[in-house]
Amino acid sequence: MSMGRSRGVVLVGMQGHLIDVESDIGQSLPAFVLLGLPDASLRESQDRIRSAARNSGIDLPARRLTVNLLPASLPKSGSGLDLAILMSAWAAEGMVAGTEPVAFLAELGLDGRLRPVRGVLPAVAAAVRAGVETVVVSRENAHEAALVPGVEVLAASHAVEVAGAFSRGGRVRREVGDRFADLDERVPDRHTGGAVGVDEAGDGVAGLQAGGDLAEVRGQHEARFALEVAAAGGHHLLLVGAPGAGKTMLAERLPGILPPLGDDAAMEVTAIESVAGDAATVSRLRRRPPFEAPHHSASTAAVVGGGARIARPGAVTRAHCGVLFVDEAPEFQRQVLDSLRQPVETGVISLHRAAGSVTYPARFQLVMAANPCPCGMALGRAGECSCSVVQRRGYLAKLSGPLLDRIDLQVQVDRPRSASMTLDDPGESSAAVLERVLAARAVQQARLGRWELRMNSQAPMGLLTGALRPAAAASAALDAALDRGGLSLRGYVRVLRLAWTLADMAGRTSPEAEDVEAAMQLRQSTEERRTG
Numbered sequence: 001m002s003m004g005r006s007r008g009v010v011l012v013g014m015q016g017h018l019i020d021v022e023s024d025i026g027q028s029l030p031a032f033v034l035l036g037l038p039d040a041s042l043r044e045s046q047d048r049i050r051s052a053a054r055n056s057g058i059d060l061p062a063r064r065l066t067v068n069l070l071p072a073s074l075p076k077s078g079s080g081l082d083l084a085i086l087m088s089a090w091a092a093e094g095m096v097a098g099t100e101p102v103a104f105l106a107e108l109g110l111d112g113r114l115r116p117v118r119g120v121l122p123a124v125a126a127a128v129r130a131g132v133e134t135v136v137v138s139r140e141n142a143h144e145a146a147l148v149p150g151v152e153v154l155a156a157s158h159a160v161e162v163a164g165a166f167s168r169g170g171r172v173r174r175e176v177g178d179r180f181a182d183l184d185e186r187v188p189d190r191h192t193g194g195a196v197g198v199d200e201a202g203d204g205v206a207g208l209q210a211g212g213d214l215a216e217v218r219g220q221h222e223a224r225f226a227l228e229v230a231a232a233g234g235h236h237l238l239l240v241g242a243p244g245a246g247k248t249m250l251a252e253r254l255p256g257i258l259p260p261l262g263d264d265a266a267m268e269v270t271a272i273e274s275v276a277g278d279a280a281t282v283s284r285l286r287r288r289p290p291f292e293a294p295h296h297s298a299s300t301a302a303v304v305g306g307g308a309r310i311a312r313p314g315a316v317t318r319a320h321c322g323v324l325f326v327d328e329a330p331e332f333q334r335q336v337l338d339s340l341r342q343p344v345e346t347g348v349i350s351l352h353r354a355a356g357s358v359t360y361p362a363r364f365q366l367v368m369a370a371n372p373c374p375c376g377m378a379l380g381r382a383g384e385c386s387c388s389v390v391q392r393r394g395y396l397a398k399l400s401g402p403l404l405d406r407i408d409l410q411v412q413v414d415r416p417r418s419a420s421m422t423l424d425d426p427g428e429s430s431a432a433v434l435e436r437v438l439a440a441r442a443v444q445q446a447r448l449g450r451w452e453l454r455m456n457s458q459a460p461m462g463l464l465t466g467a468l469r470p471a472a473a474a475s476a477a478l479d480a481a482l483d484r485g486g487l488s489l490r491g492y493v494r495v496l497r498l499a500w501t502l503a504d505m506a507g508r509t510s511p512e513a514e515d516v517e518a519a520m521q522l523r524q525s526t527e528e529r530r531t532g
């Protein structure tokens with residue numbers, strides 16, 4: 001037999017595609033022909049595979065080897081098909097058998113060792129959806145591959161081990177290294193009835209607090225309340241205040257009061273980490289909401305994603321199901337800030353390149369922090385602002401109106417007074433706030449579940465002005481603000497979302513006038529507070 005077959009997986013963005021690898025050994029001069037739209041990194045596999053086979057003691061024949069990667073119309077890149085190509089070539093030579101129903105995901109070293117590759121989690125998930133029941137990966141990727149349920153994961157360190165396991169003759173041996181079970185340990189979640197991952201210390205929900213505890217924040221009662229509202233309803237937040245007022249400290253504590261990720265969200269976030277991070281860094285499902293804080297010098301490609309061929313994930317994708325913190329927002333380039341408008345609104349980011357387009361998930365909570373002016377003292381009490389009126393107006397004007405219109409809460413953060421520094425009166429802990437956030441989220445899920453929504457921030461305009469429209473008396477002030485042009489239609493919808501979250505936190509079944517008015521106050525810009 002001069003034909004051999006195996007399977008592999010290539011990723012286009014986050015989407016995995018099962019690849020059928022066909023190898024044919026012809027009766028002609030030695031050559032290695034790779035078909036199926038391979039890129040440069042994949043073409044280099046020809047020399048890696050020949051060297052790996054020779055150094056494994058099972059050399060490829062000195063004849064023409066033609067490898068076809070199907071579907072042929074799909075562009076393919078990366079080194080993750082190395083092992084699949086080698087196994088199909090050995091199958092064509094008659095050295096191994098039983099490779100057709102198995103997916104092989106590993107890069108080869110010149111000495112035949114299996115090396116880890118990026119994106120194993122989404123790749124294995126795609127293979128399972130396509131009907132594959134067994135995958136072979138490098139030992140470093142085994143824990144990550146085992147996170148996908150319903151698949152037998154076989155791990156190996158060297159191509160010789162894989163060849164021995166699938167050696168031809170009689171029954172195919174399957175003792176490739178170790179078999180790995182799902183390593184995601186779980187404890188019951190009394191709030192949602194689901195499961196919560198146990199962190200390294202085994203602390204469950206309490207262990208999910210990241211970036212410090214809210215108890216460390218002194219004073220800032222309005223800002224703390226806004227942070228809790230943002231967590232309860234999944235709302236975006238803008239913090240404006242003098243340097244040292246605690247804006248960054250507050251933002252870093254938001255992940256600690258967000259609910260742990262459910263199964264589907266945890267799988268998505270872990271898959272993004274697998275694609276965007278280094279190979280072999282993923283060993284368990286990530287239950288903590290991610291926190292991304294790009295520097296103000298970051299480019300548009302670094303924030304939203306980019307690359308020469310198929311664009312790689314950016315900060316907005318790495319923050320999926322978590323928090324994207326934009327500190328010193330007016331210092332960012334205007335085009336970088338405006339590039340956030342699409343993912344903030346839609347929850348996805350679509351990137352188009354000459355080699356193809358890709359769509360990444362990007363449903364995050366945006367938290368922006370800004371000084372009121374270049375010197376930062378326009379809202380301070382300790383000294384006079386040295387900026388001119390033009391400088392003050394121009395500084396926050398770097399945040400465009402369409403972007404600010406998408407920010408649900410806009411809060412002024414004043415510097416705390418000495419009275420709030422006493423140790424006998426600490427603020428509430430993140431764990432106490434998280435209890436209330438979980439309770440509010442449960443109410444929202446029960447109300448919005450029939451429309452397949454989970455949070456108030458996801459409620460569309462048609463729902464908020466239809467089935468969930470508050471009573472006319474409750475929304476009178478809001479309707480008047482819309483009529484006189486004080487609010488855009490988008491702002492009108494976001495105030496209604498906020499009002500529902502405030503009502504949920506207060507235990508009311510529907511927003512009342514005080515909830516709507518409080519939502520309008522929380523959305524009021526800093527400039528309006530000073531001049532109004």
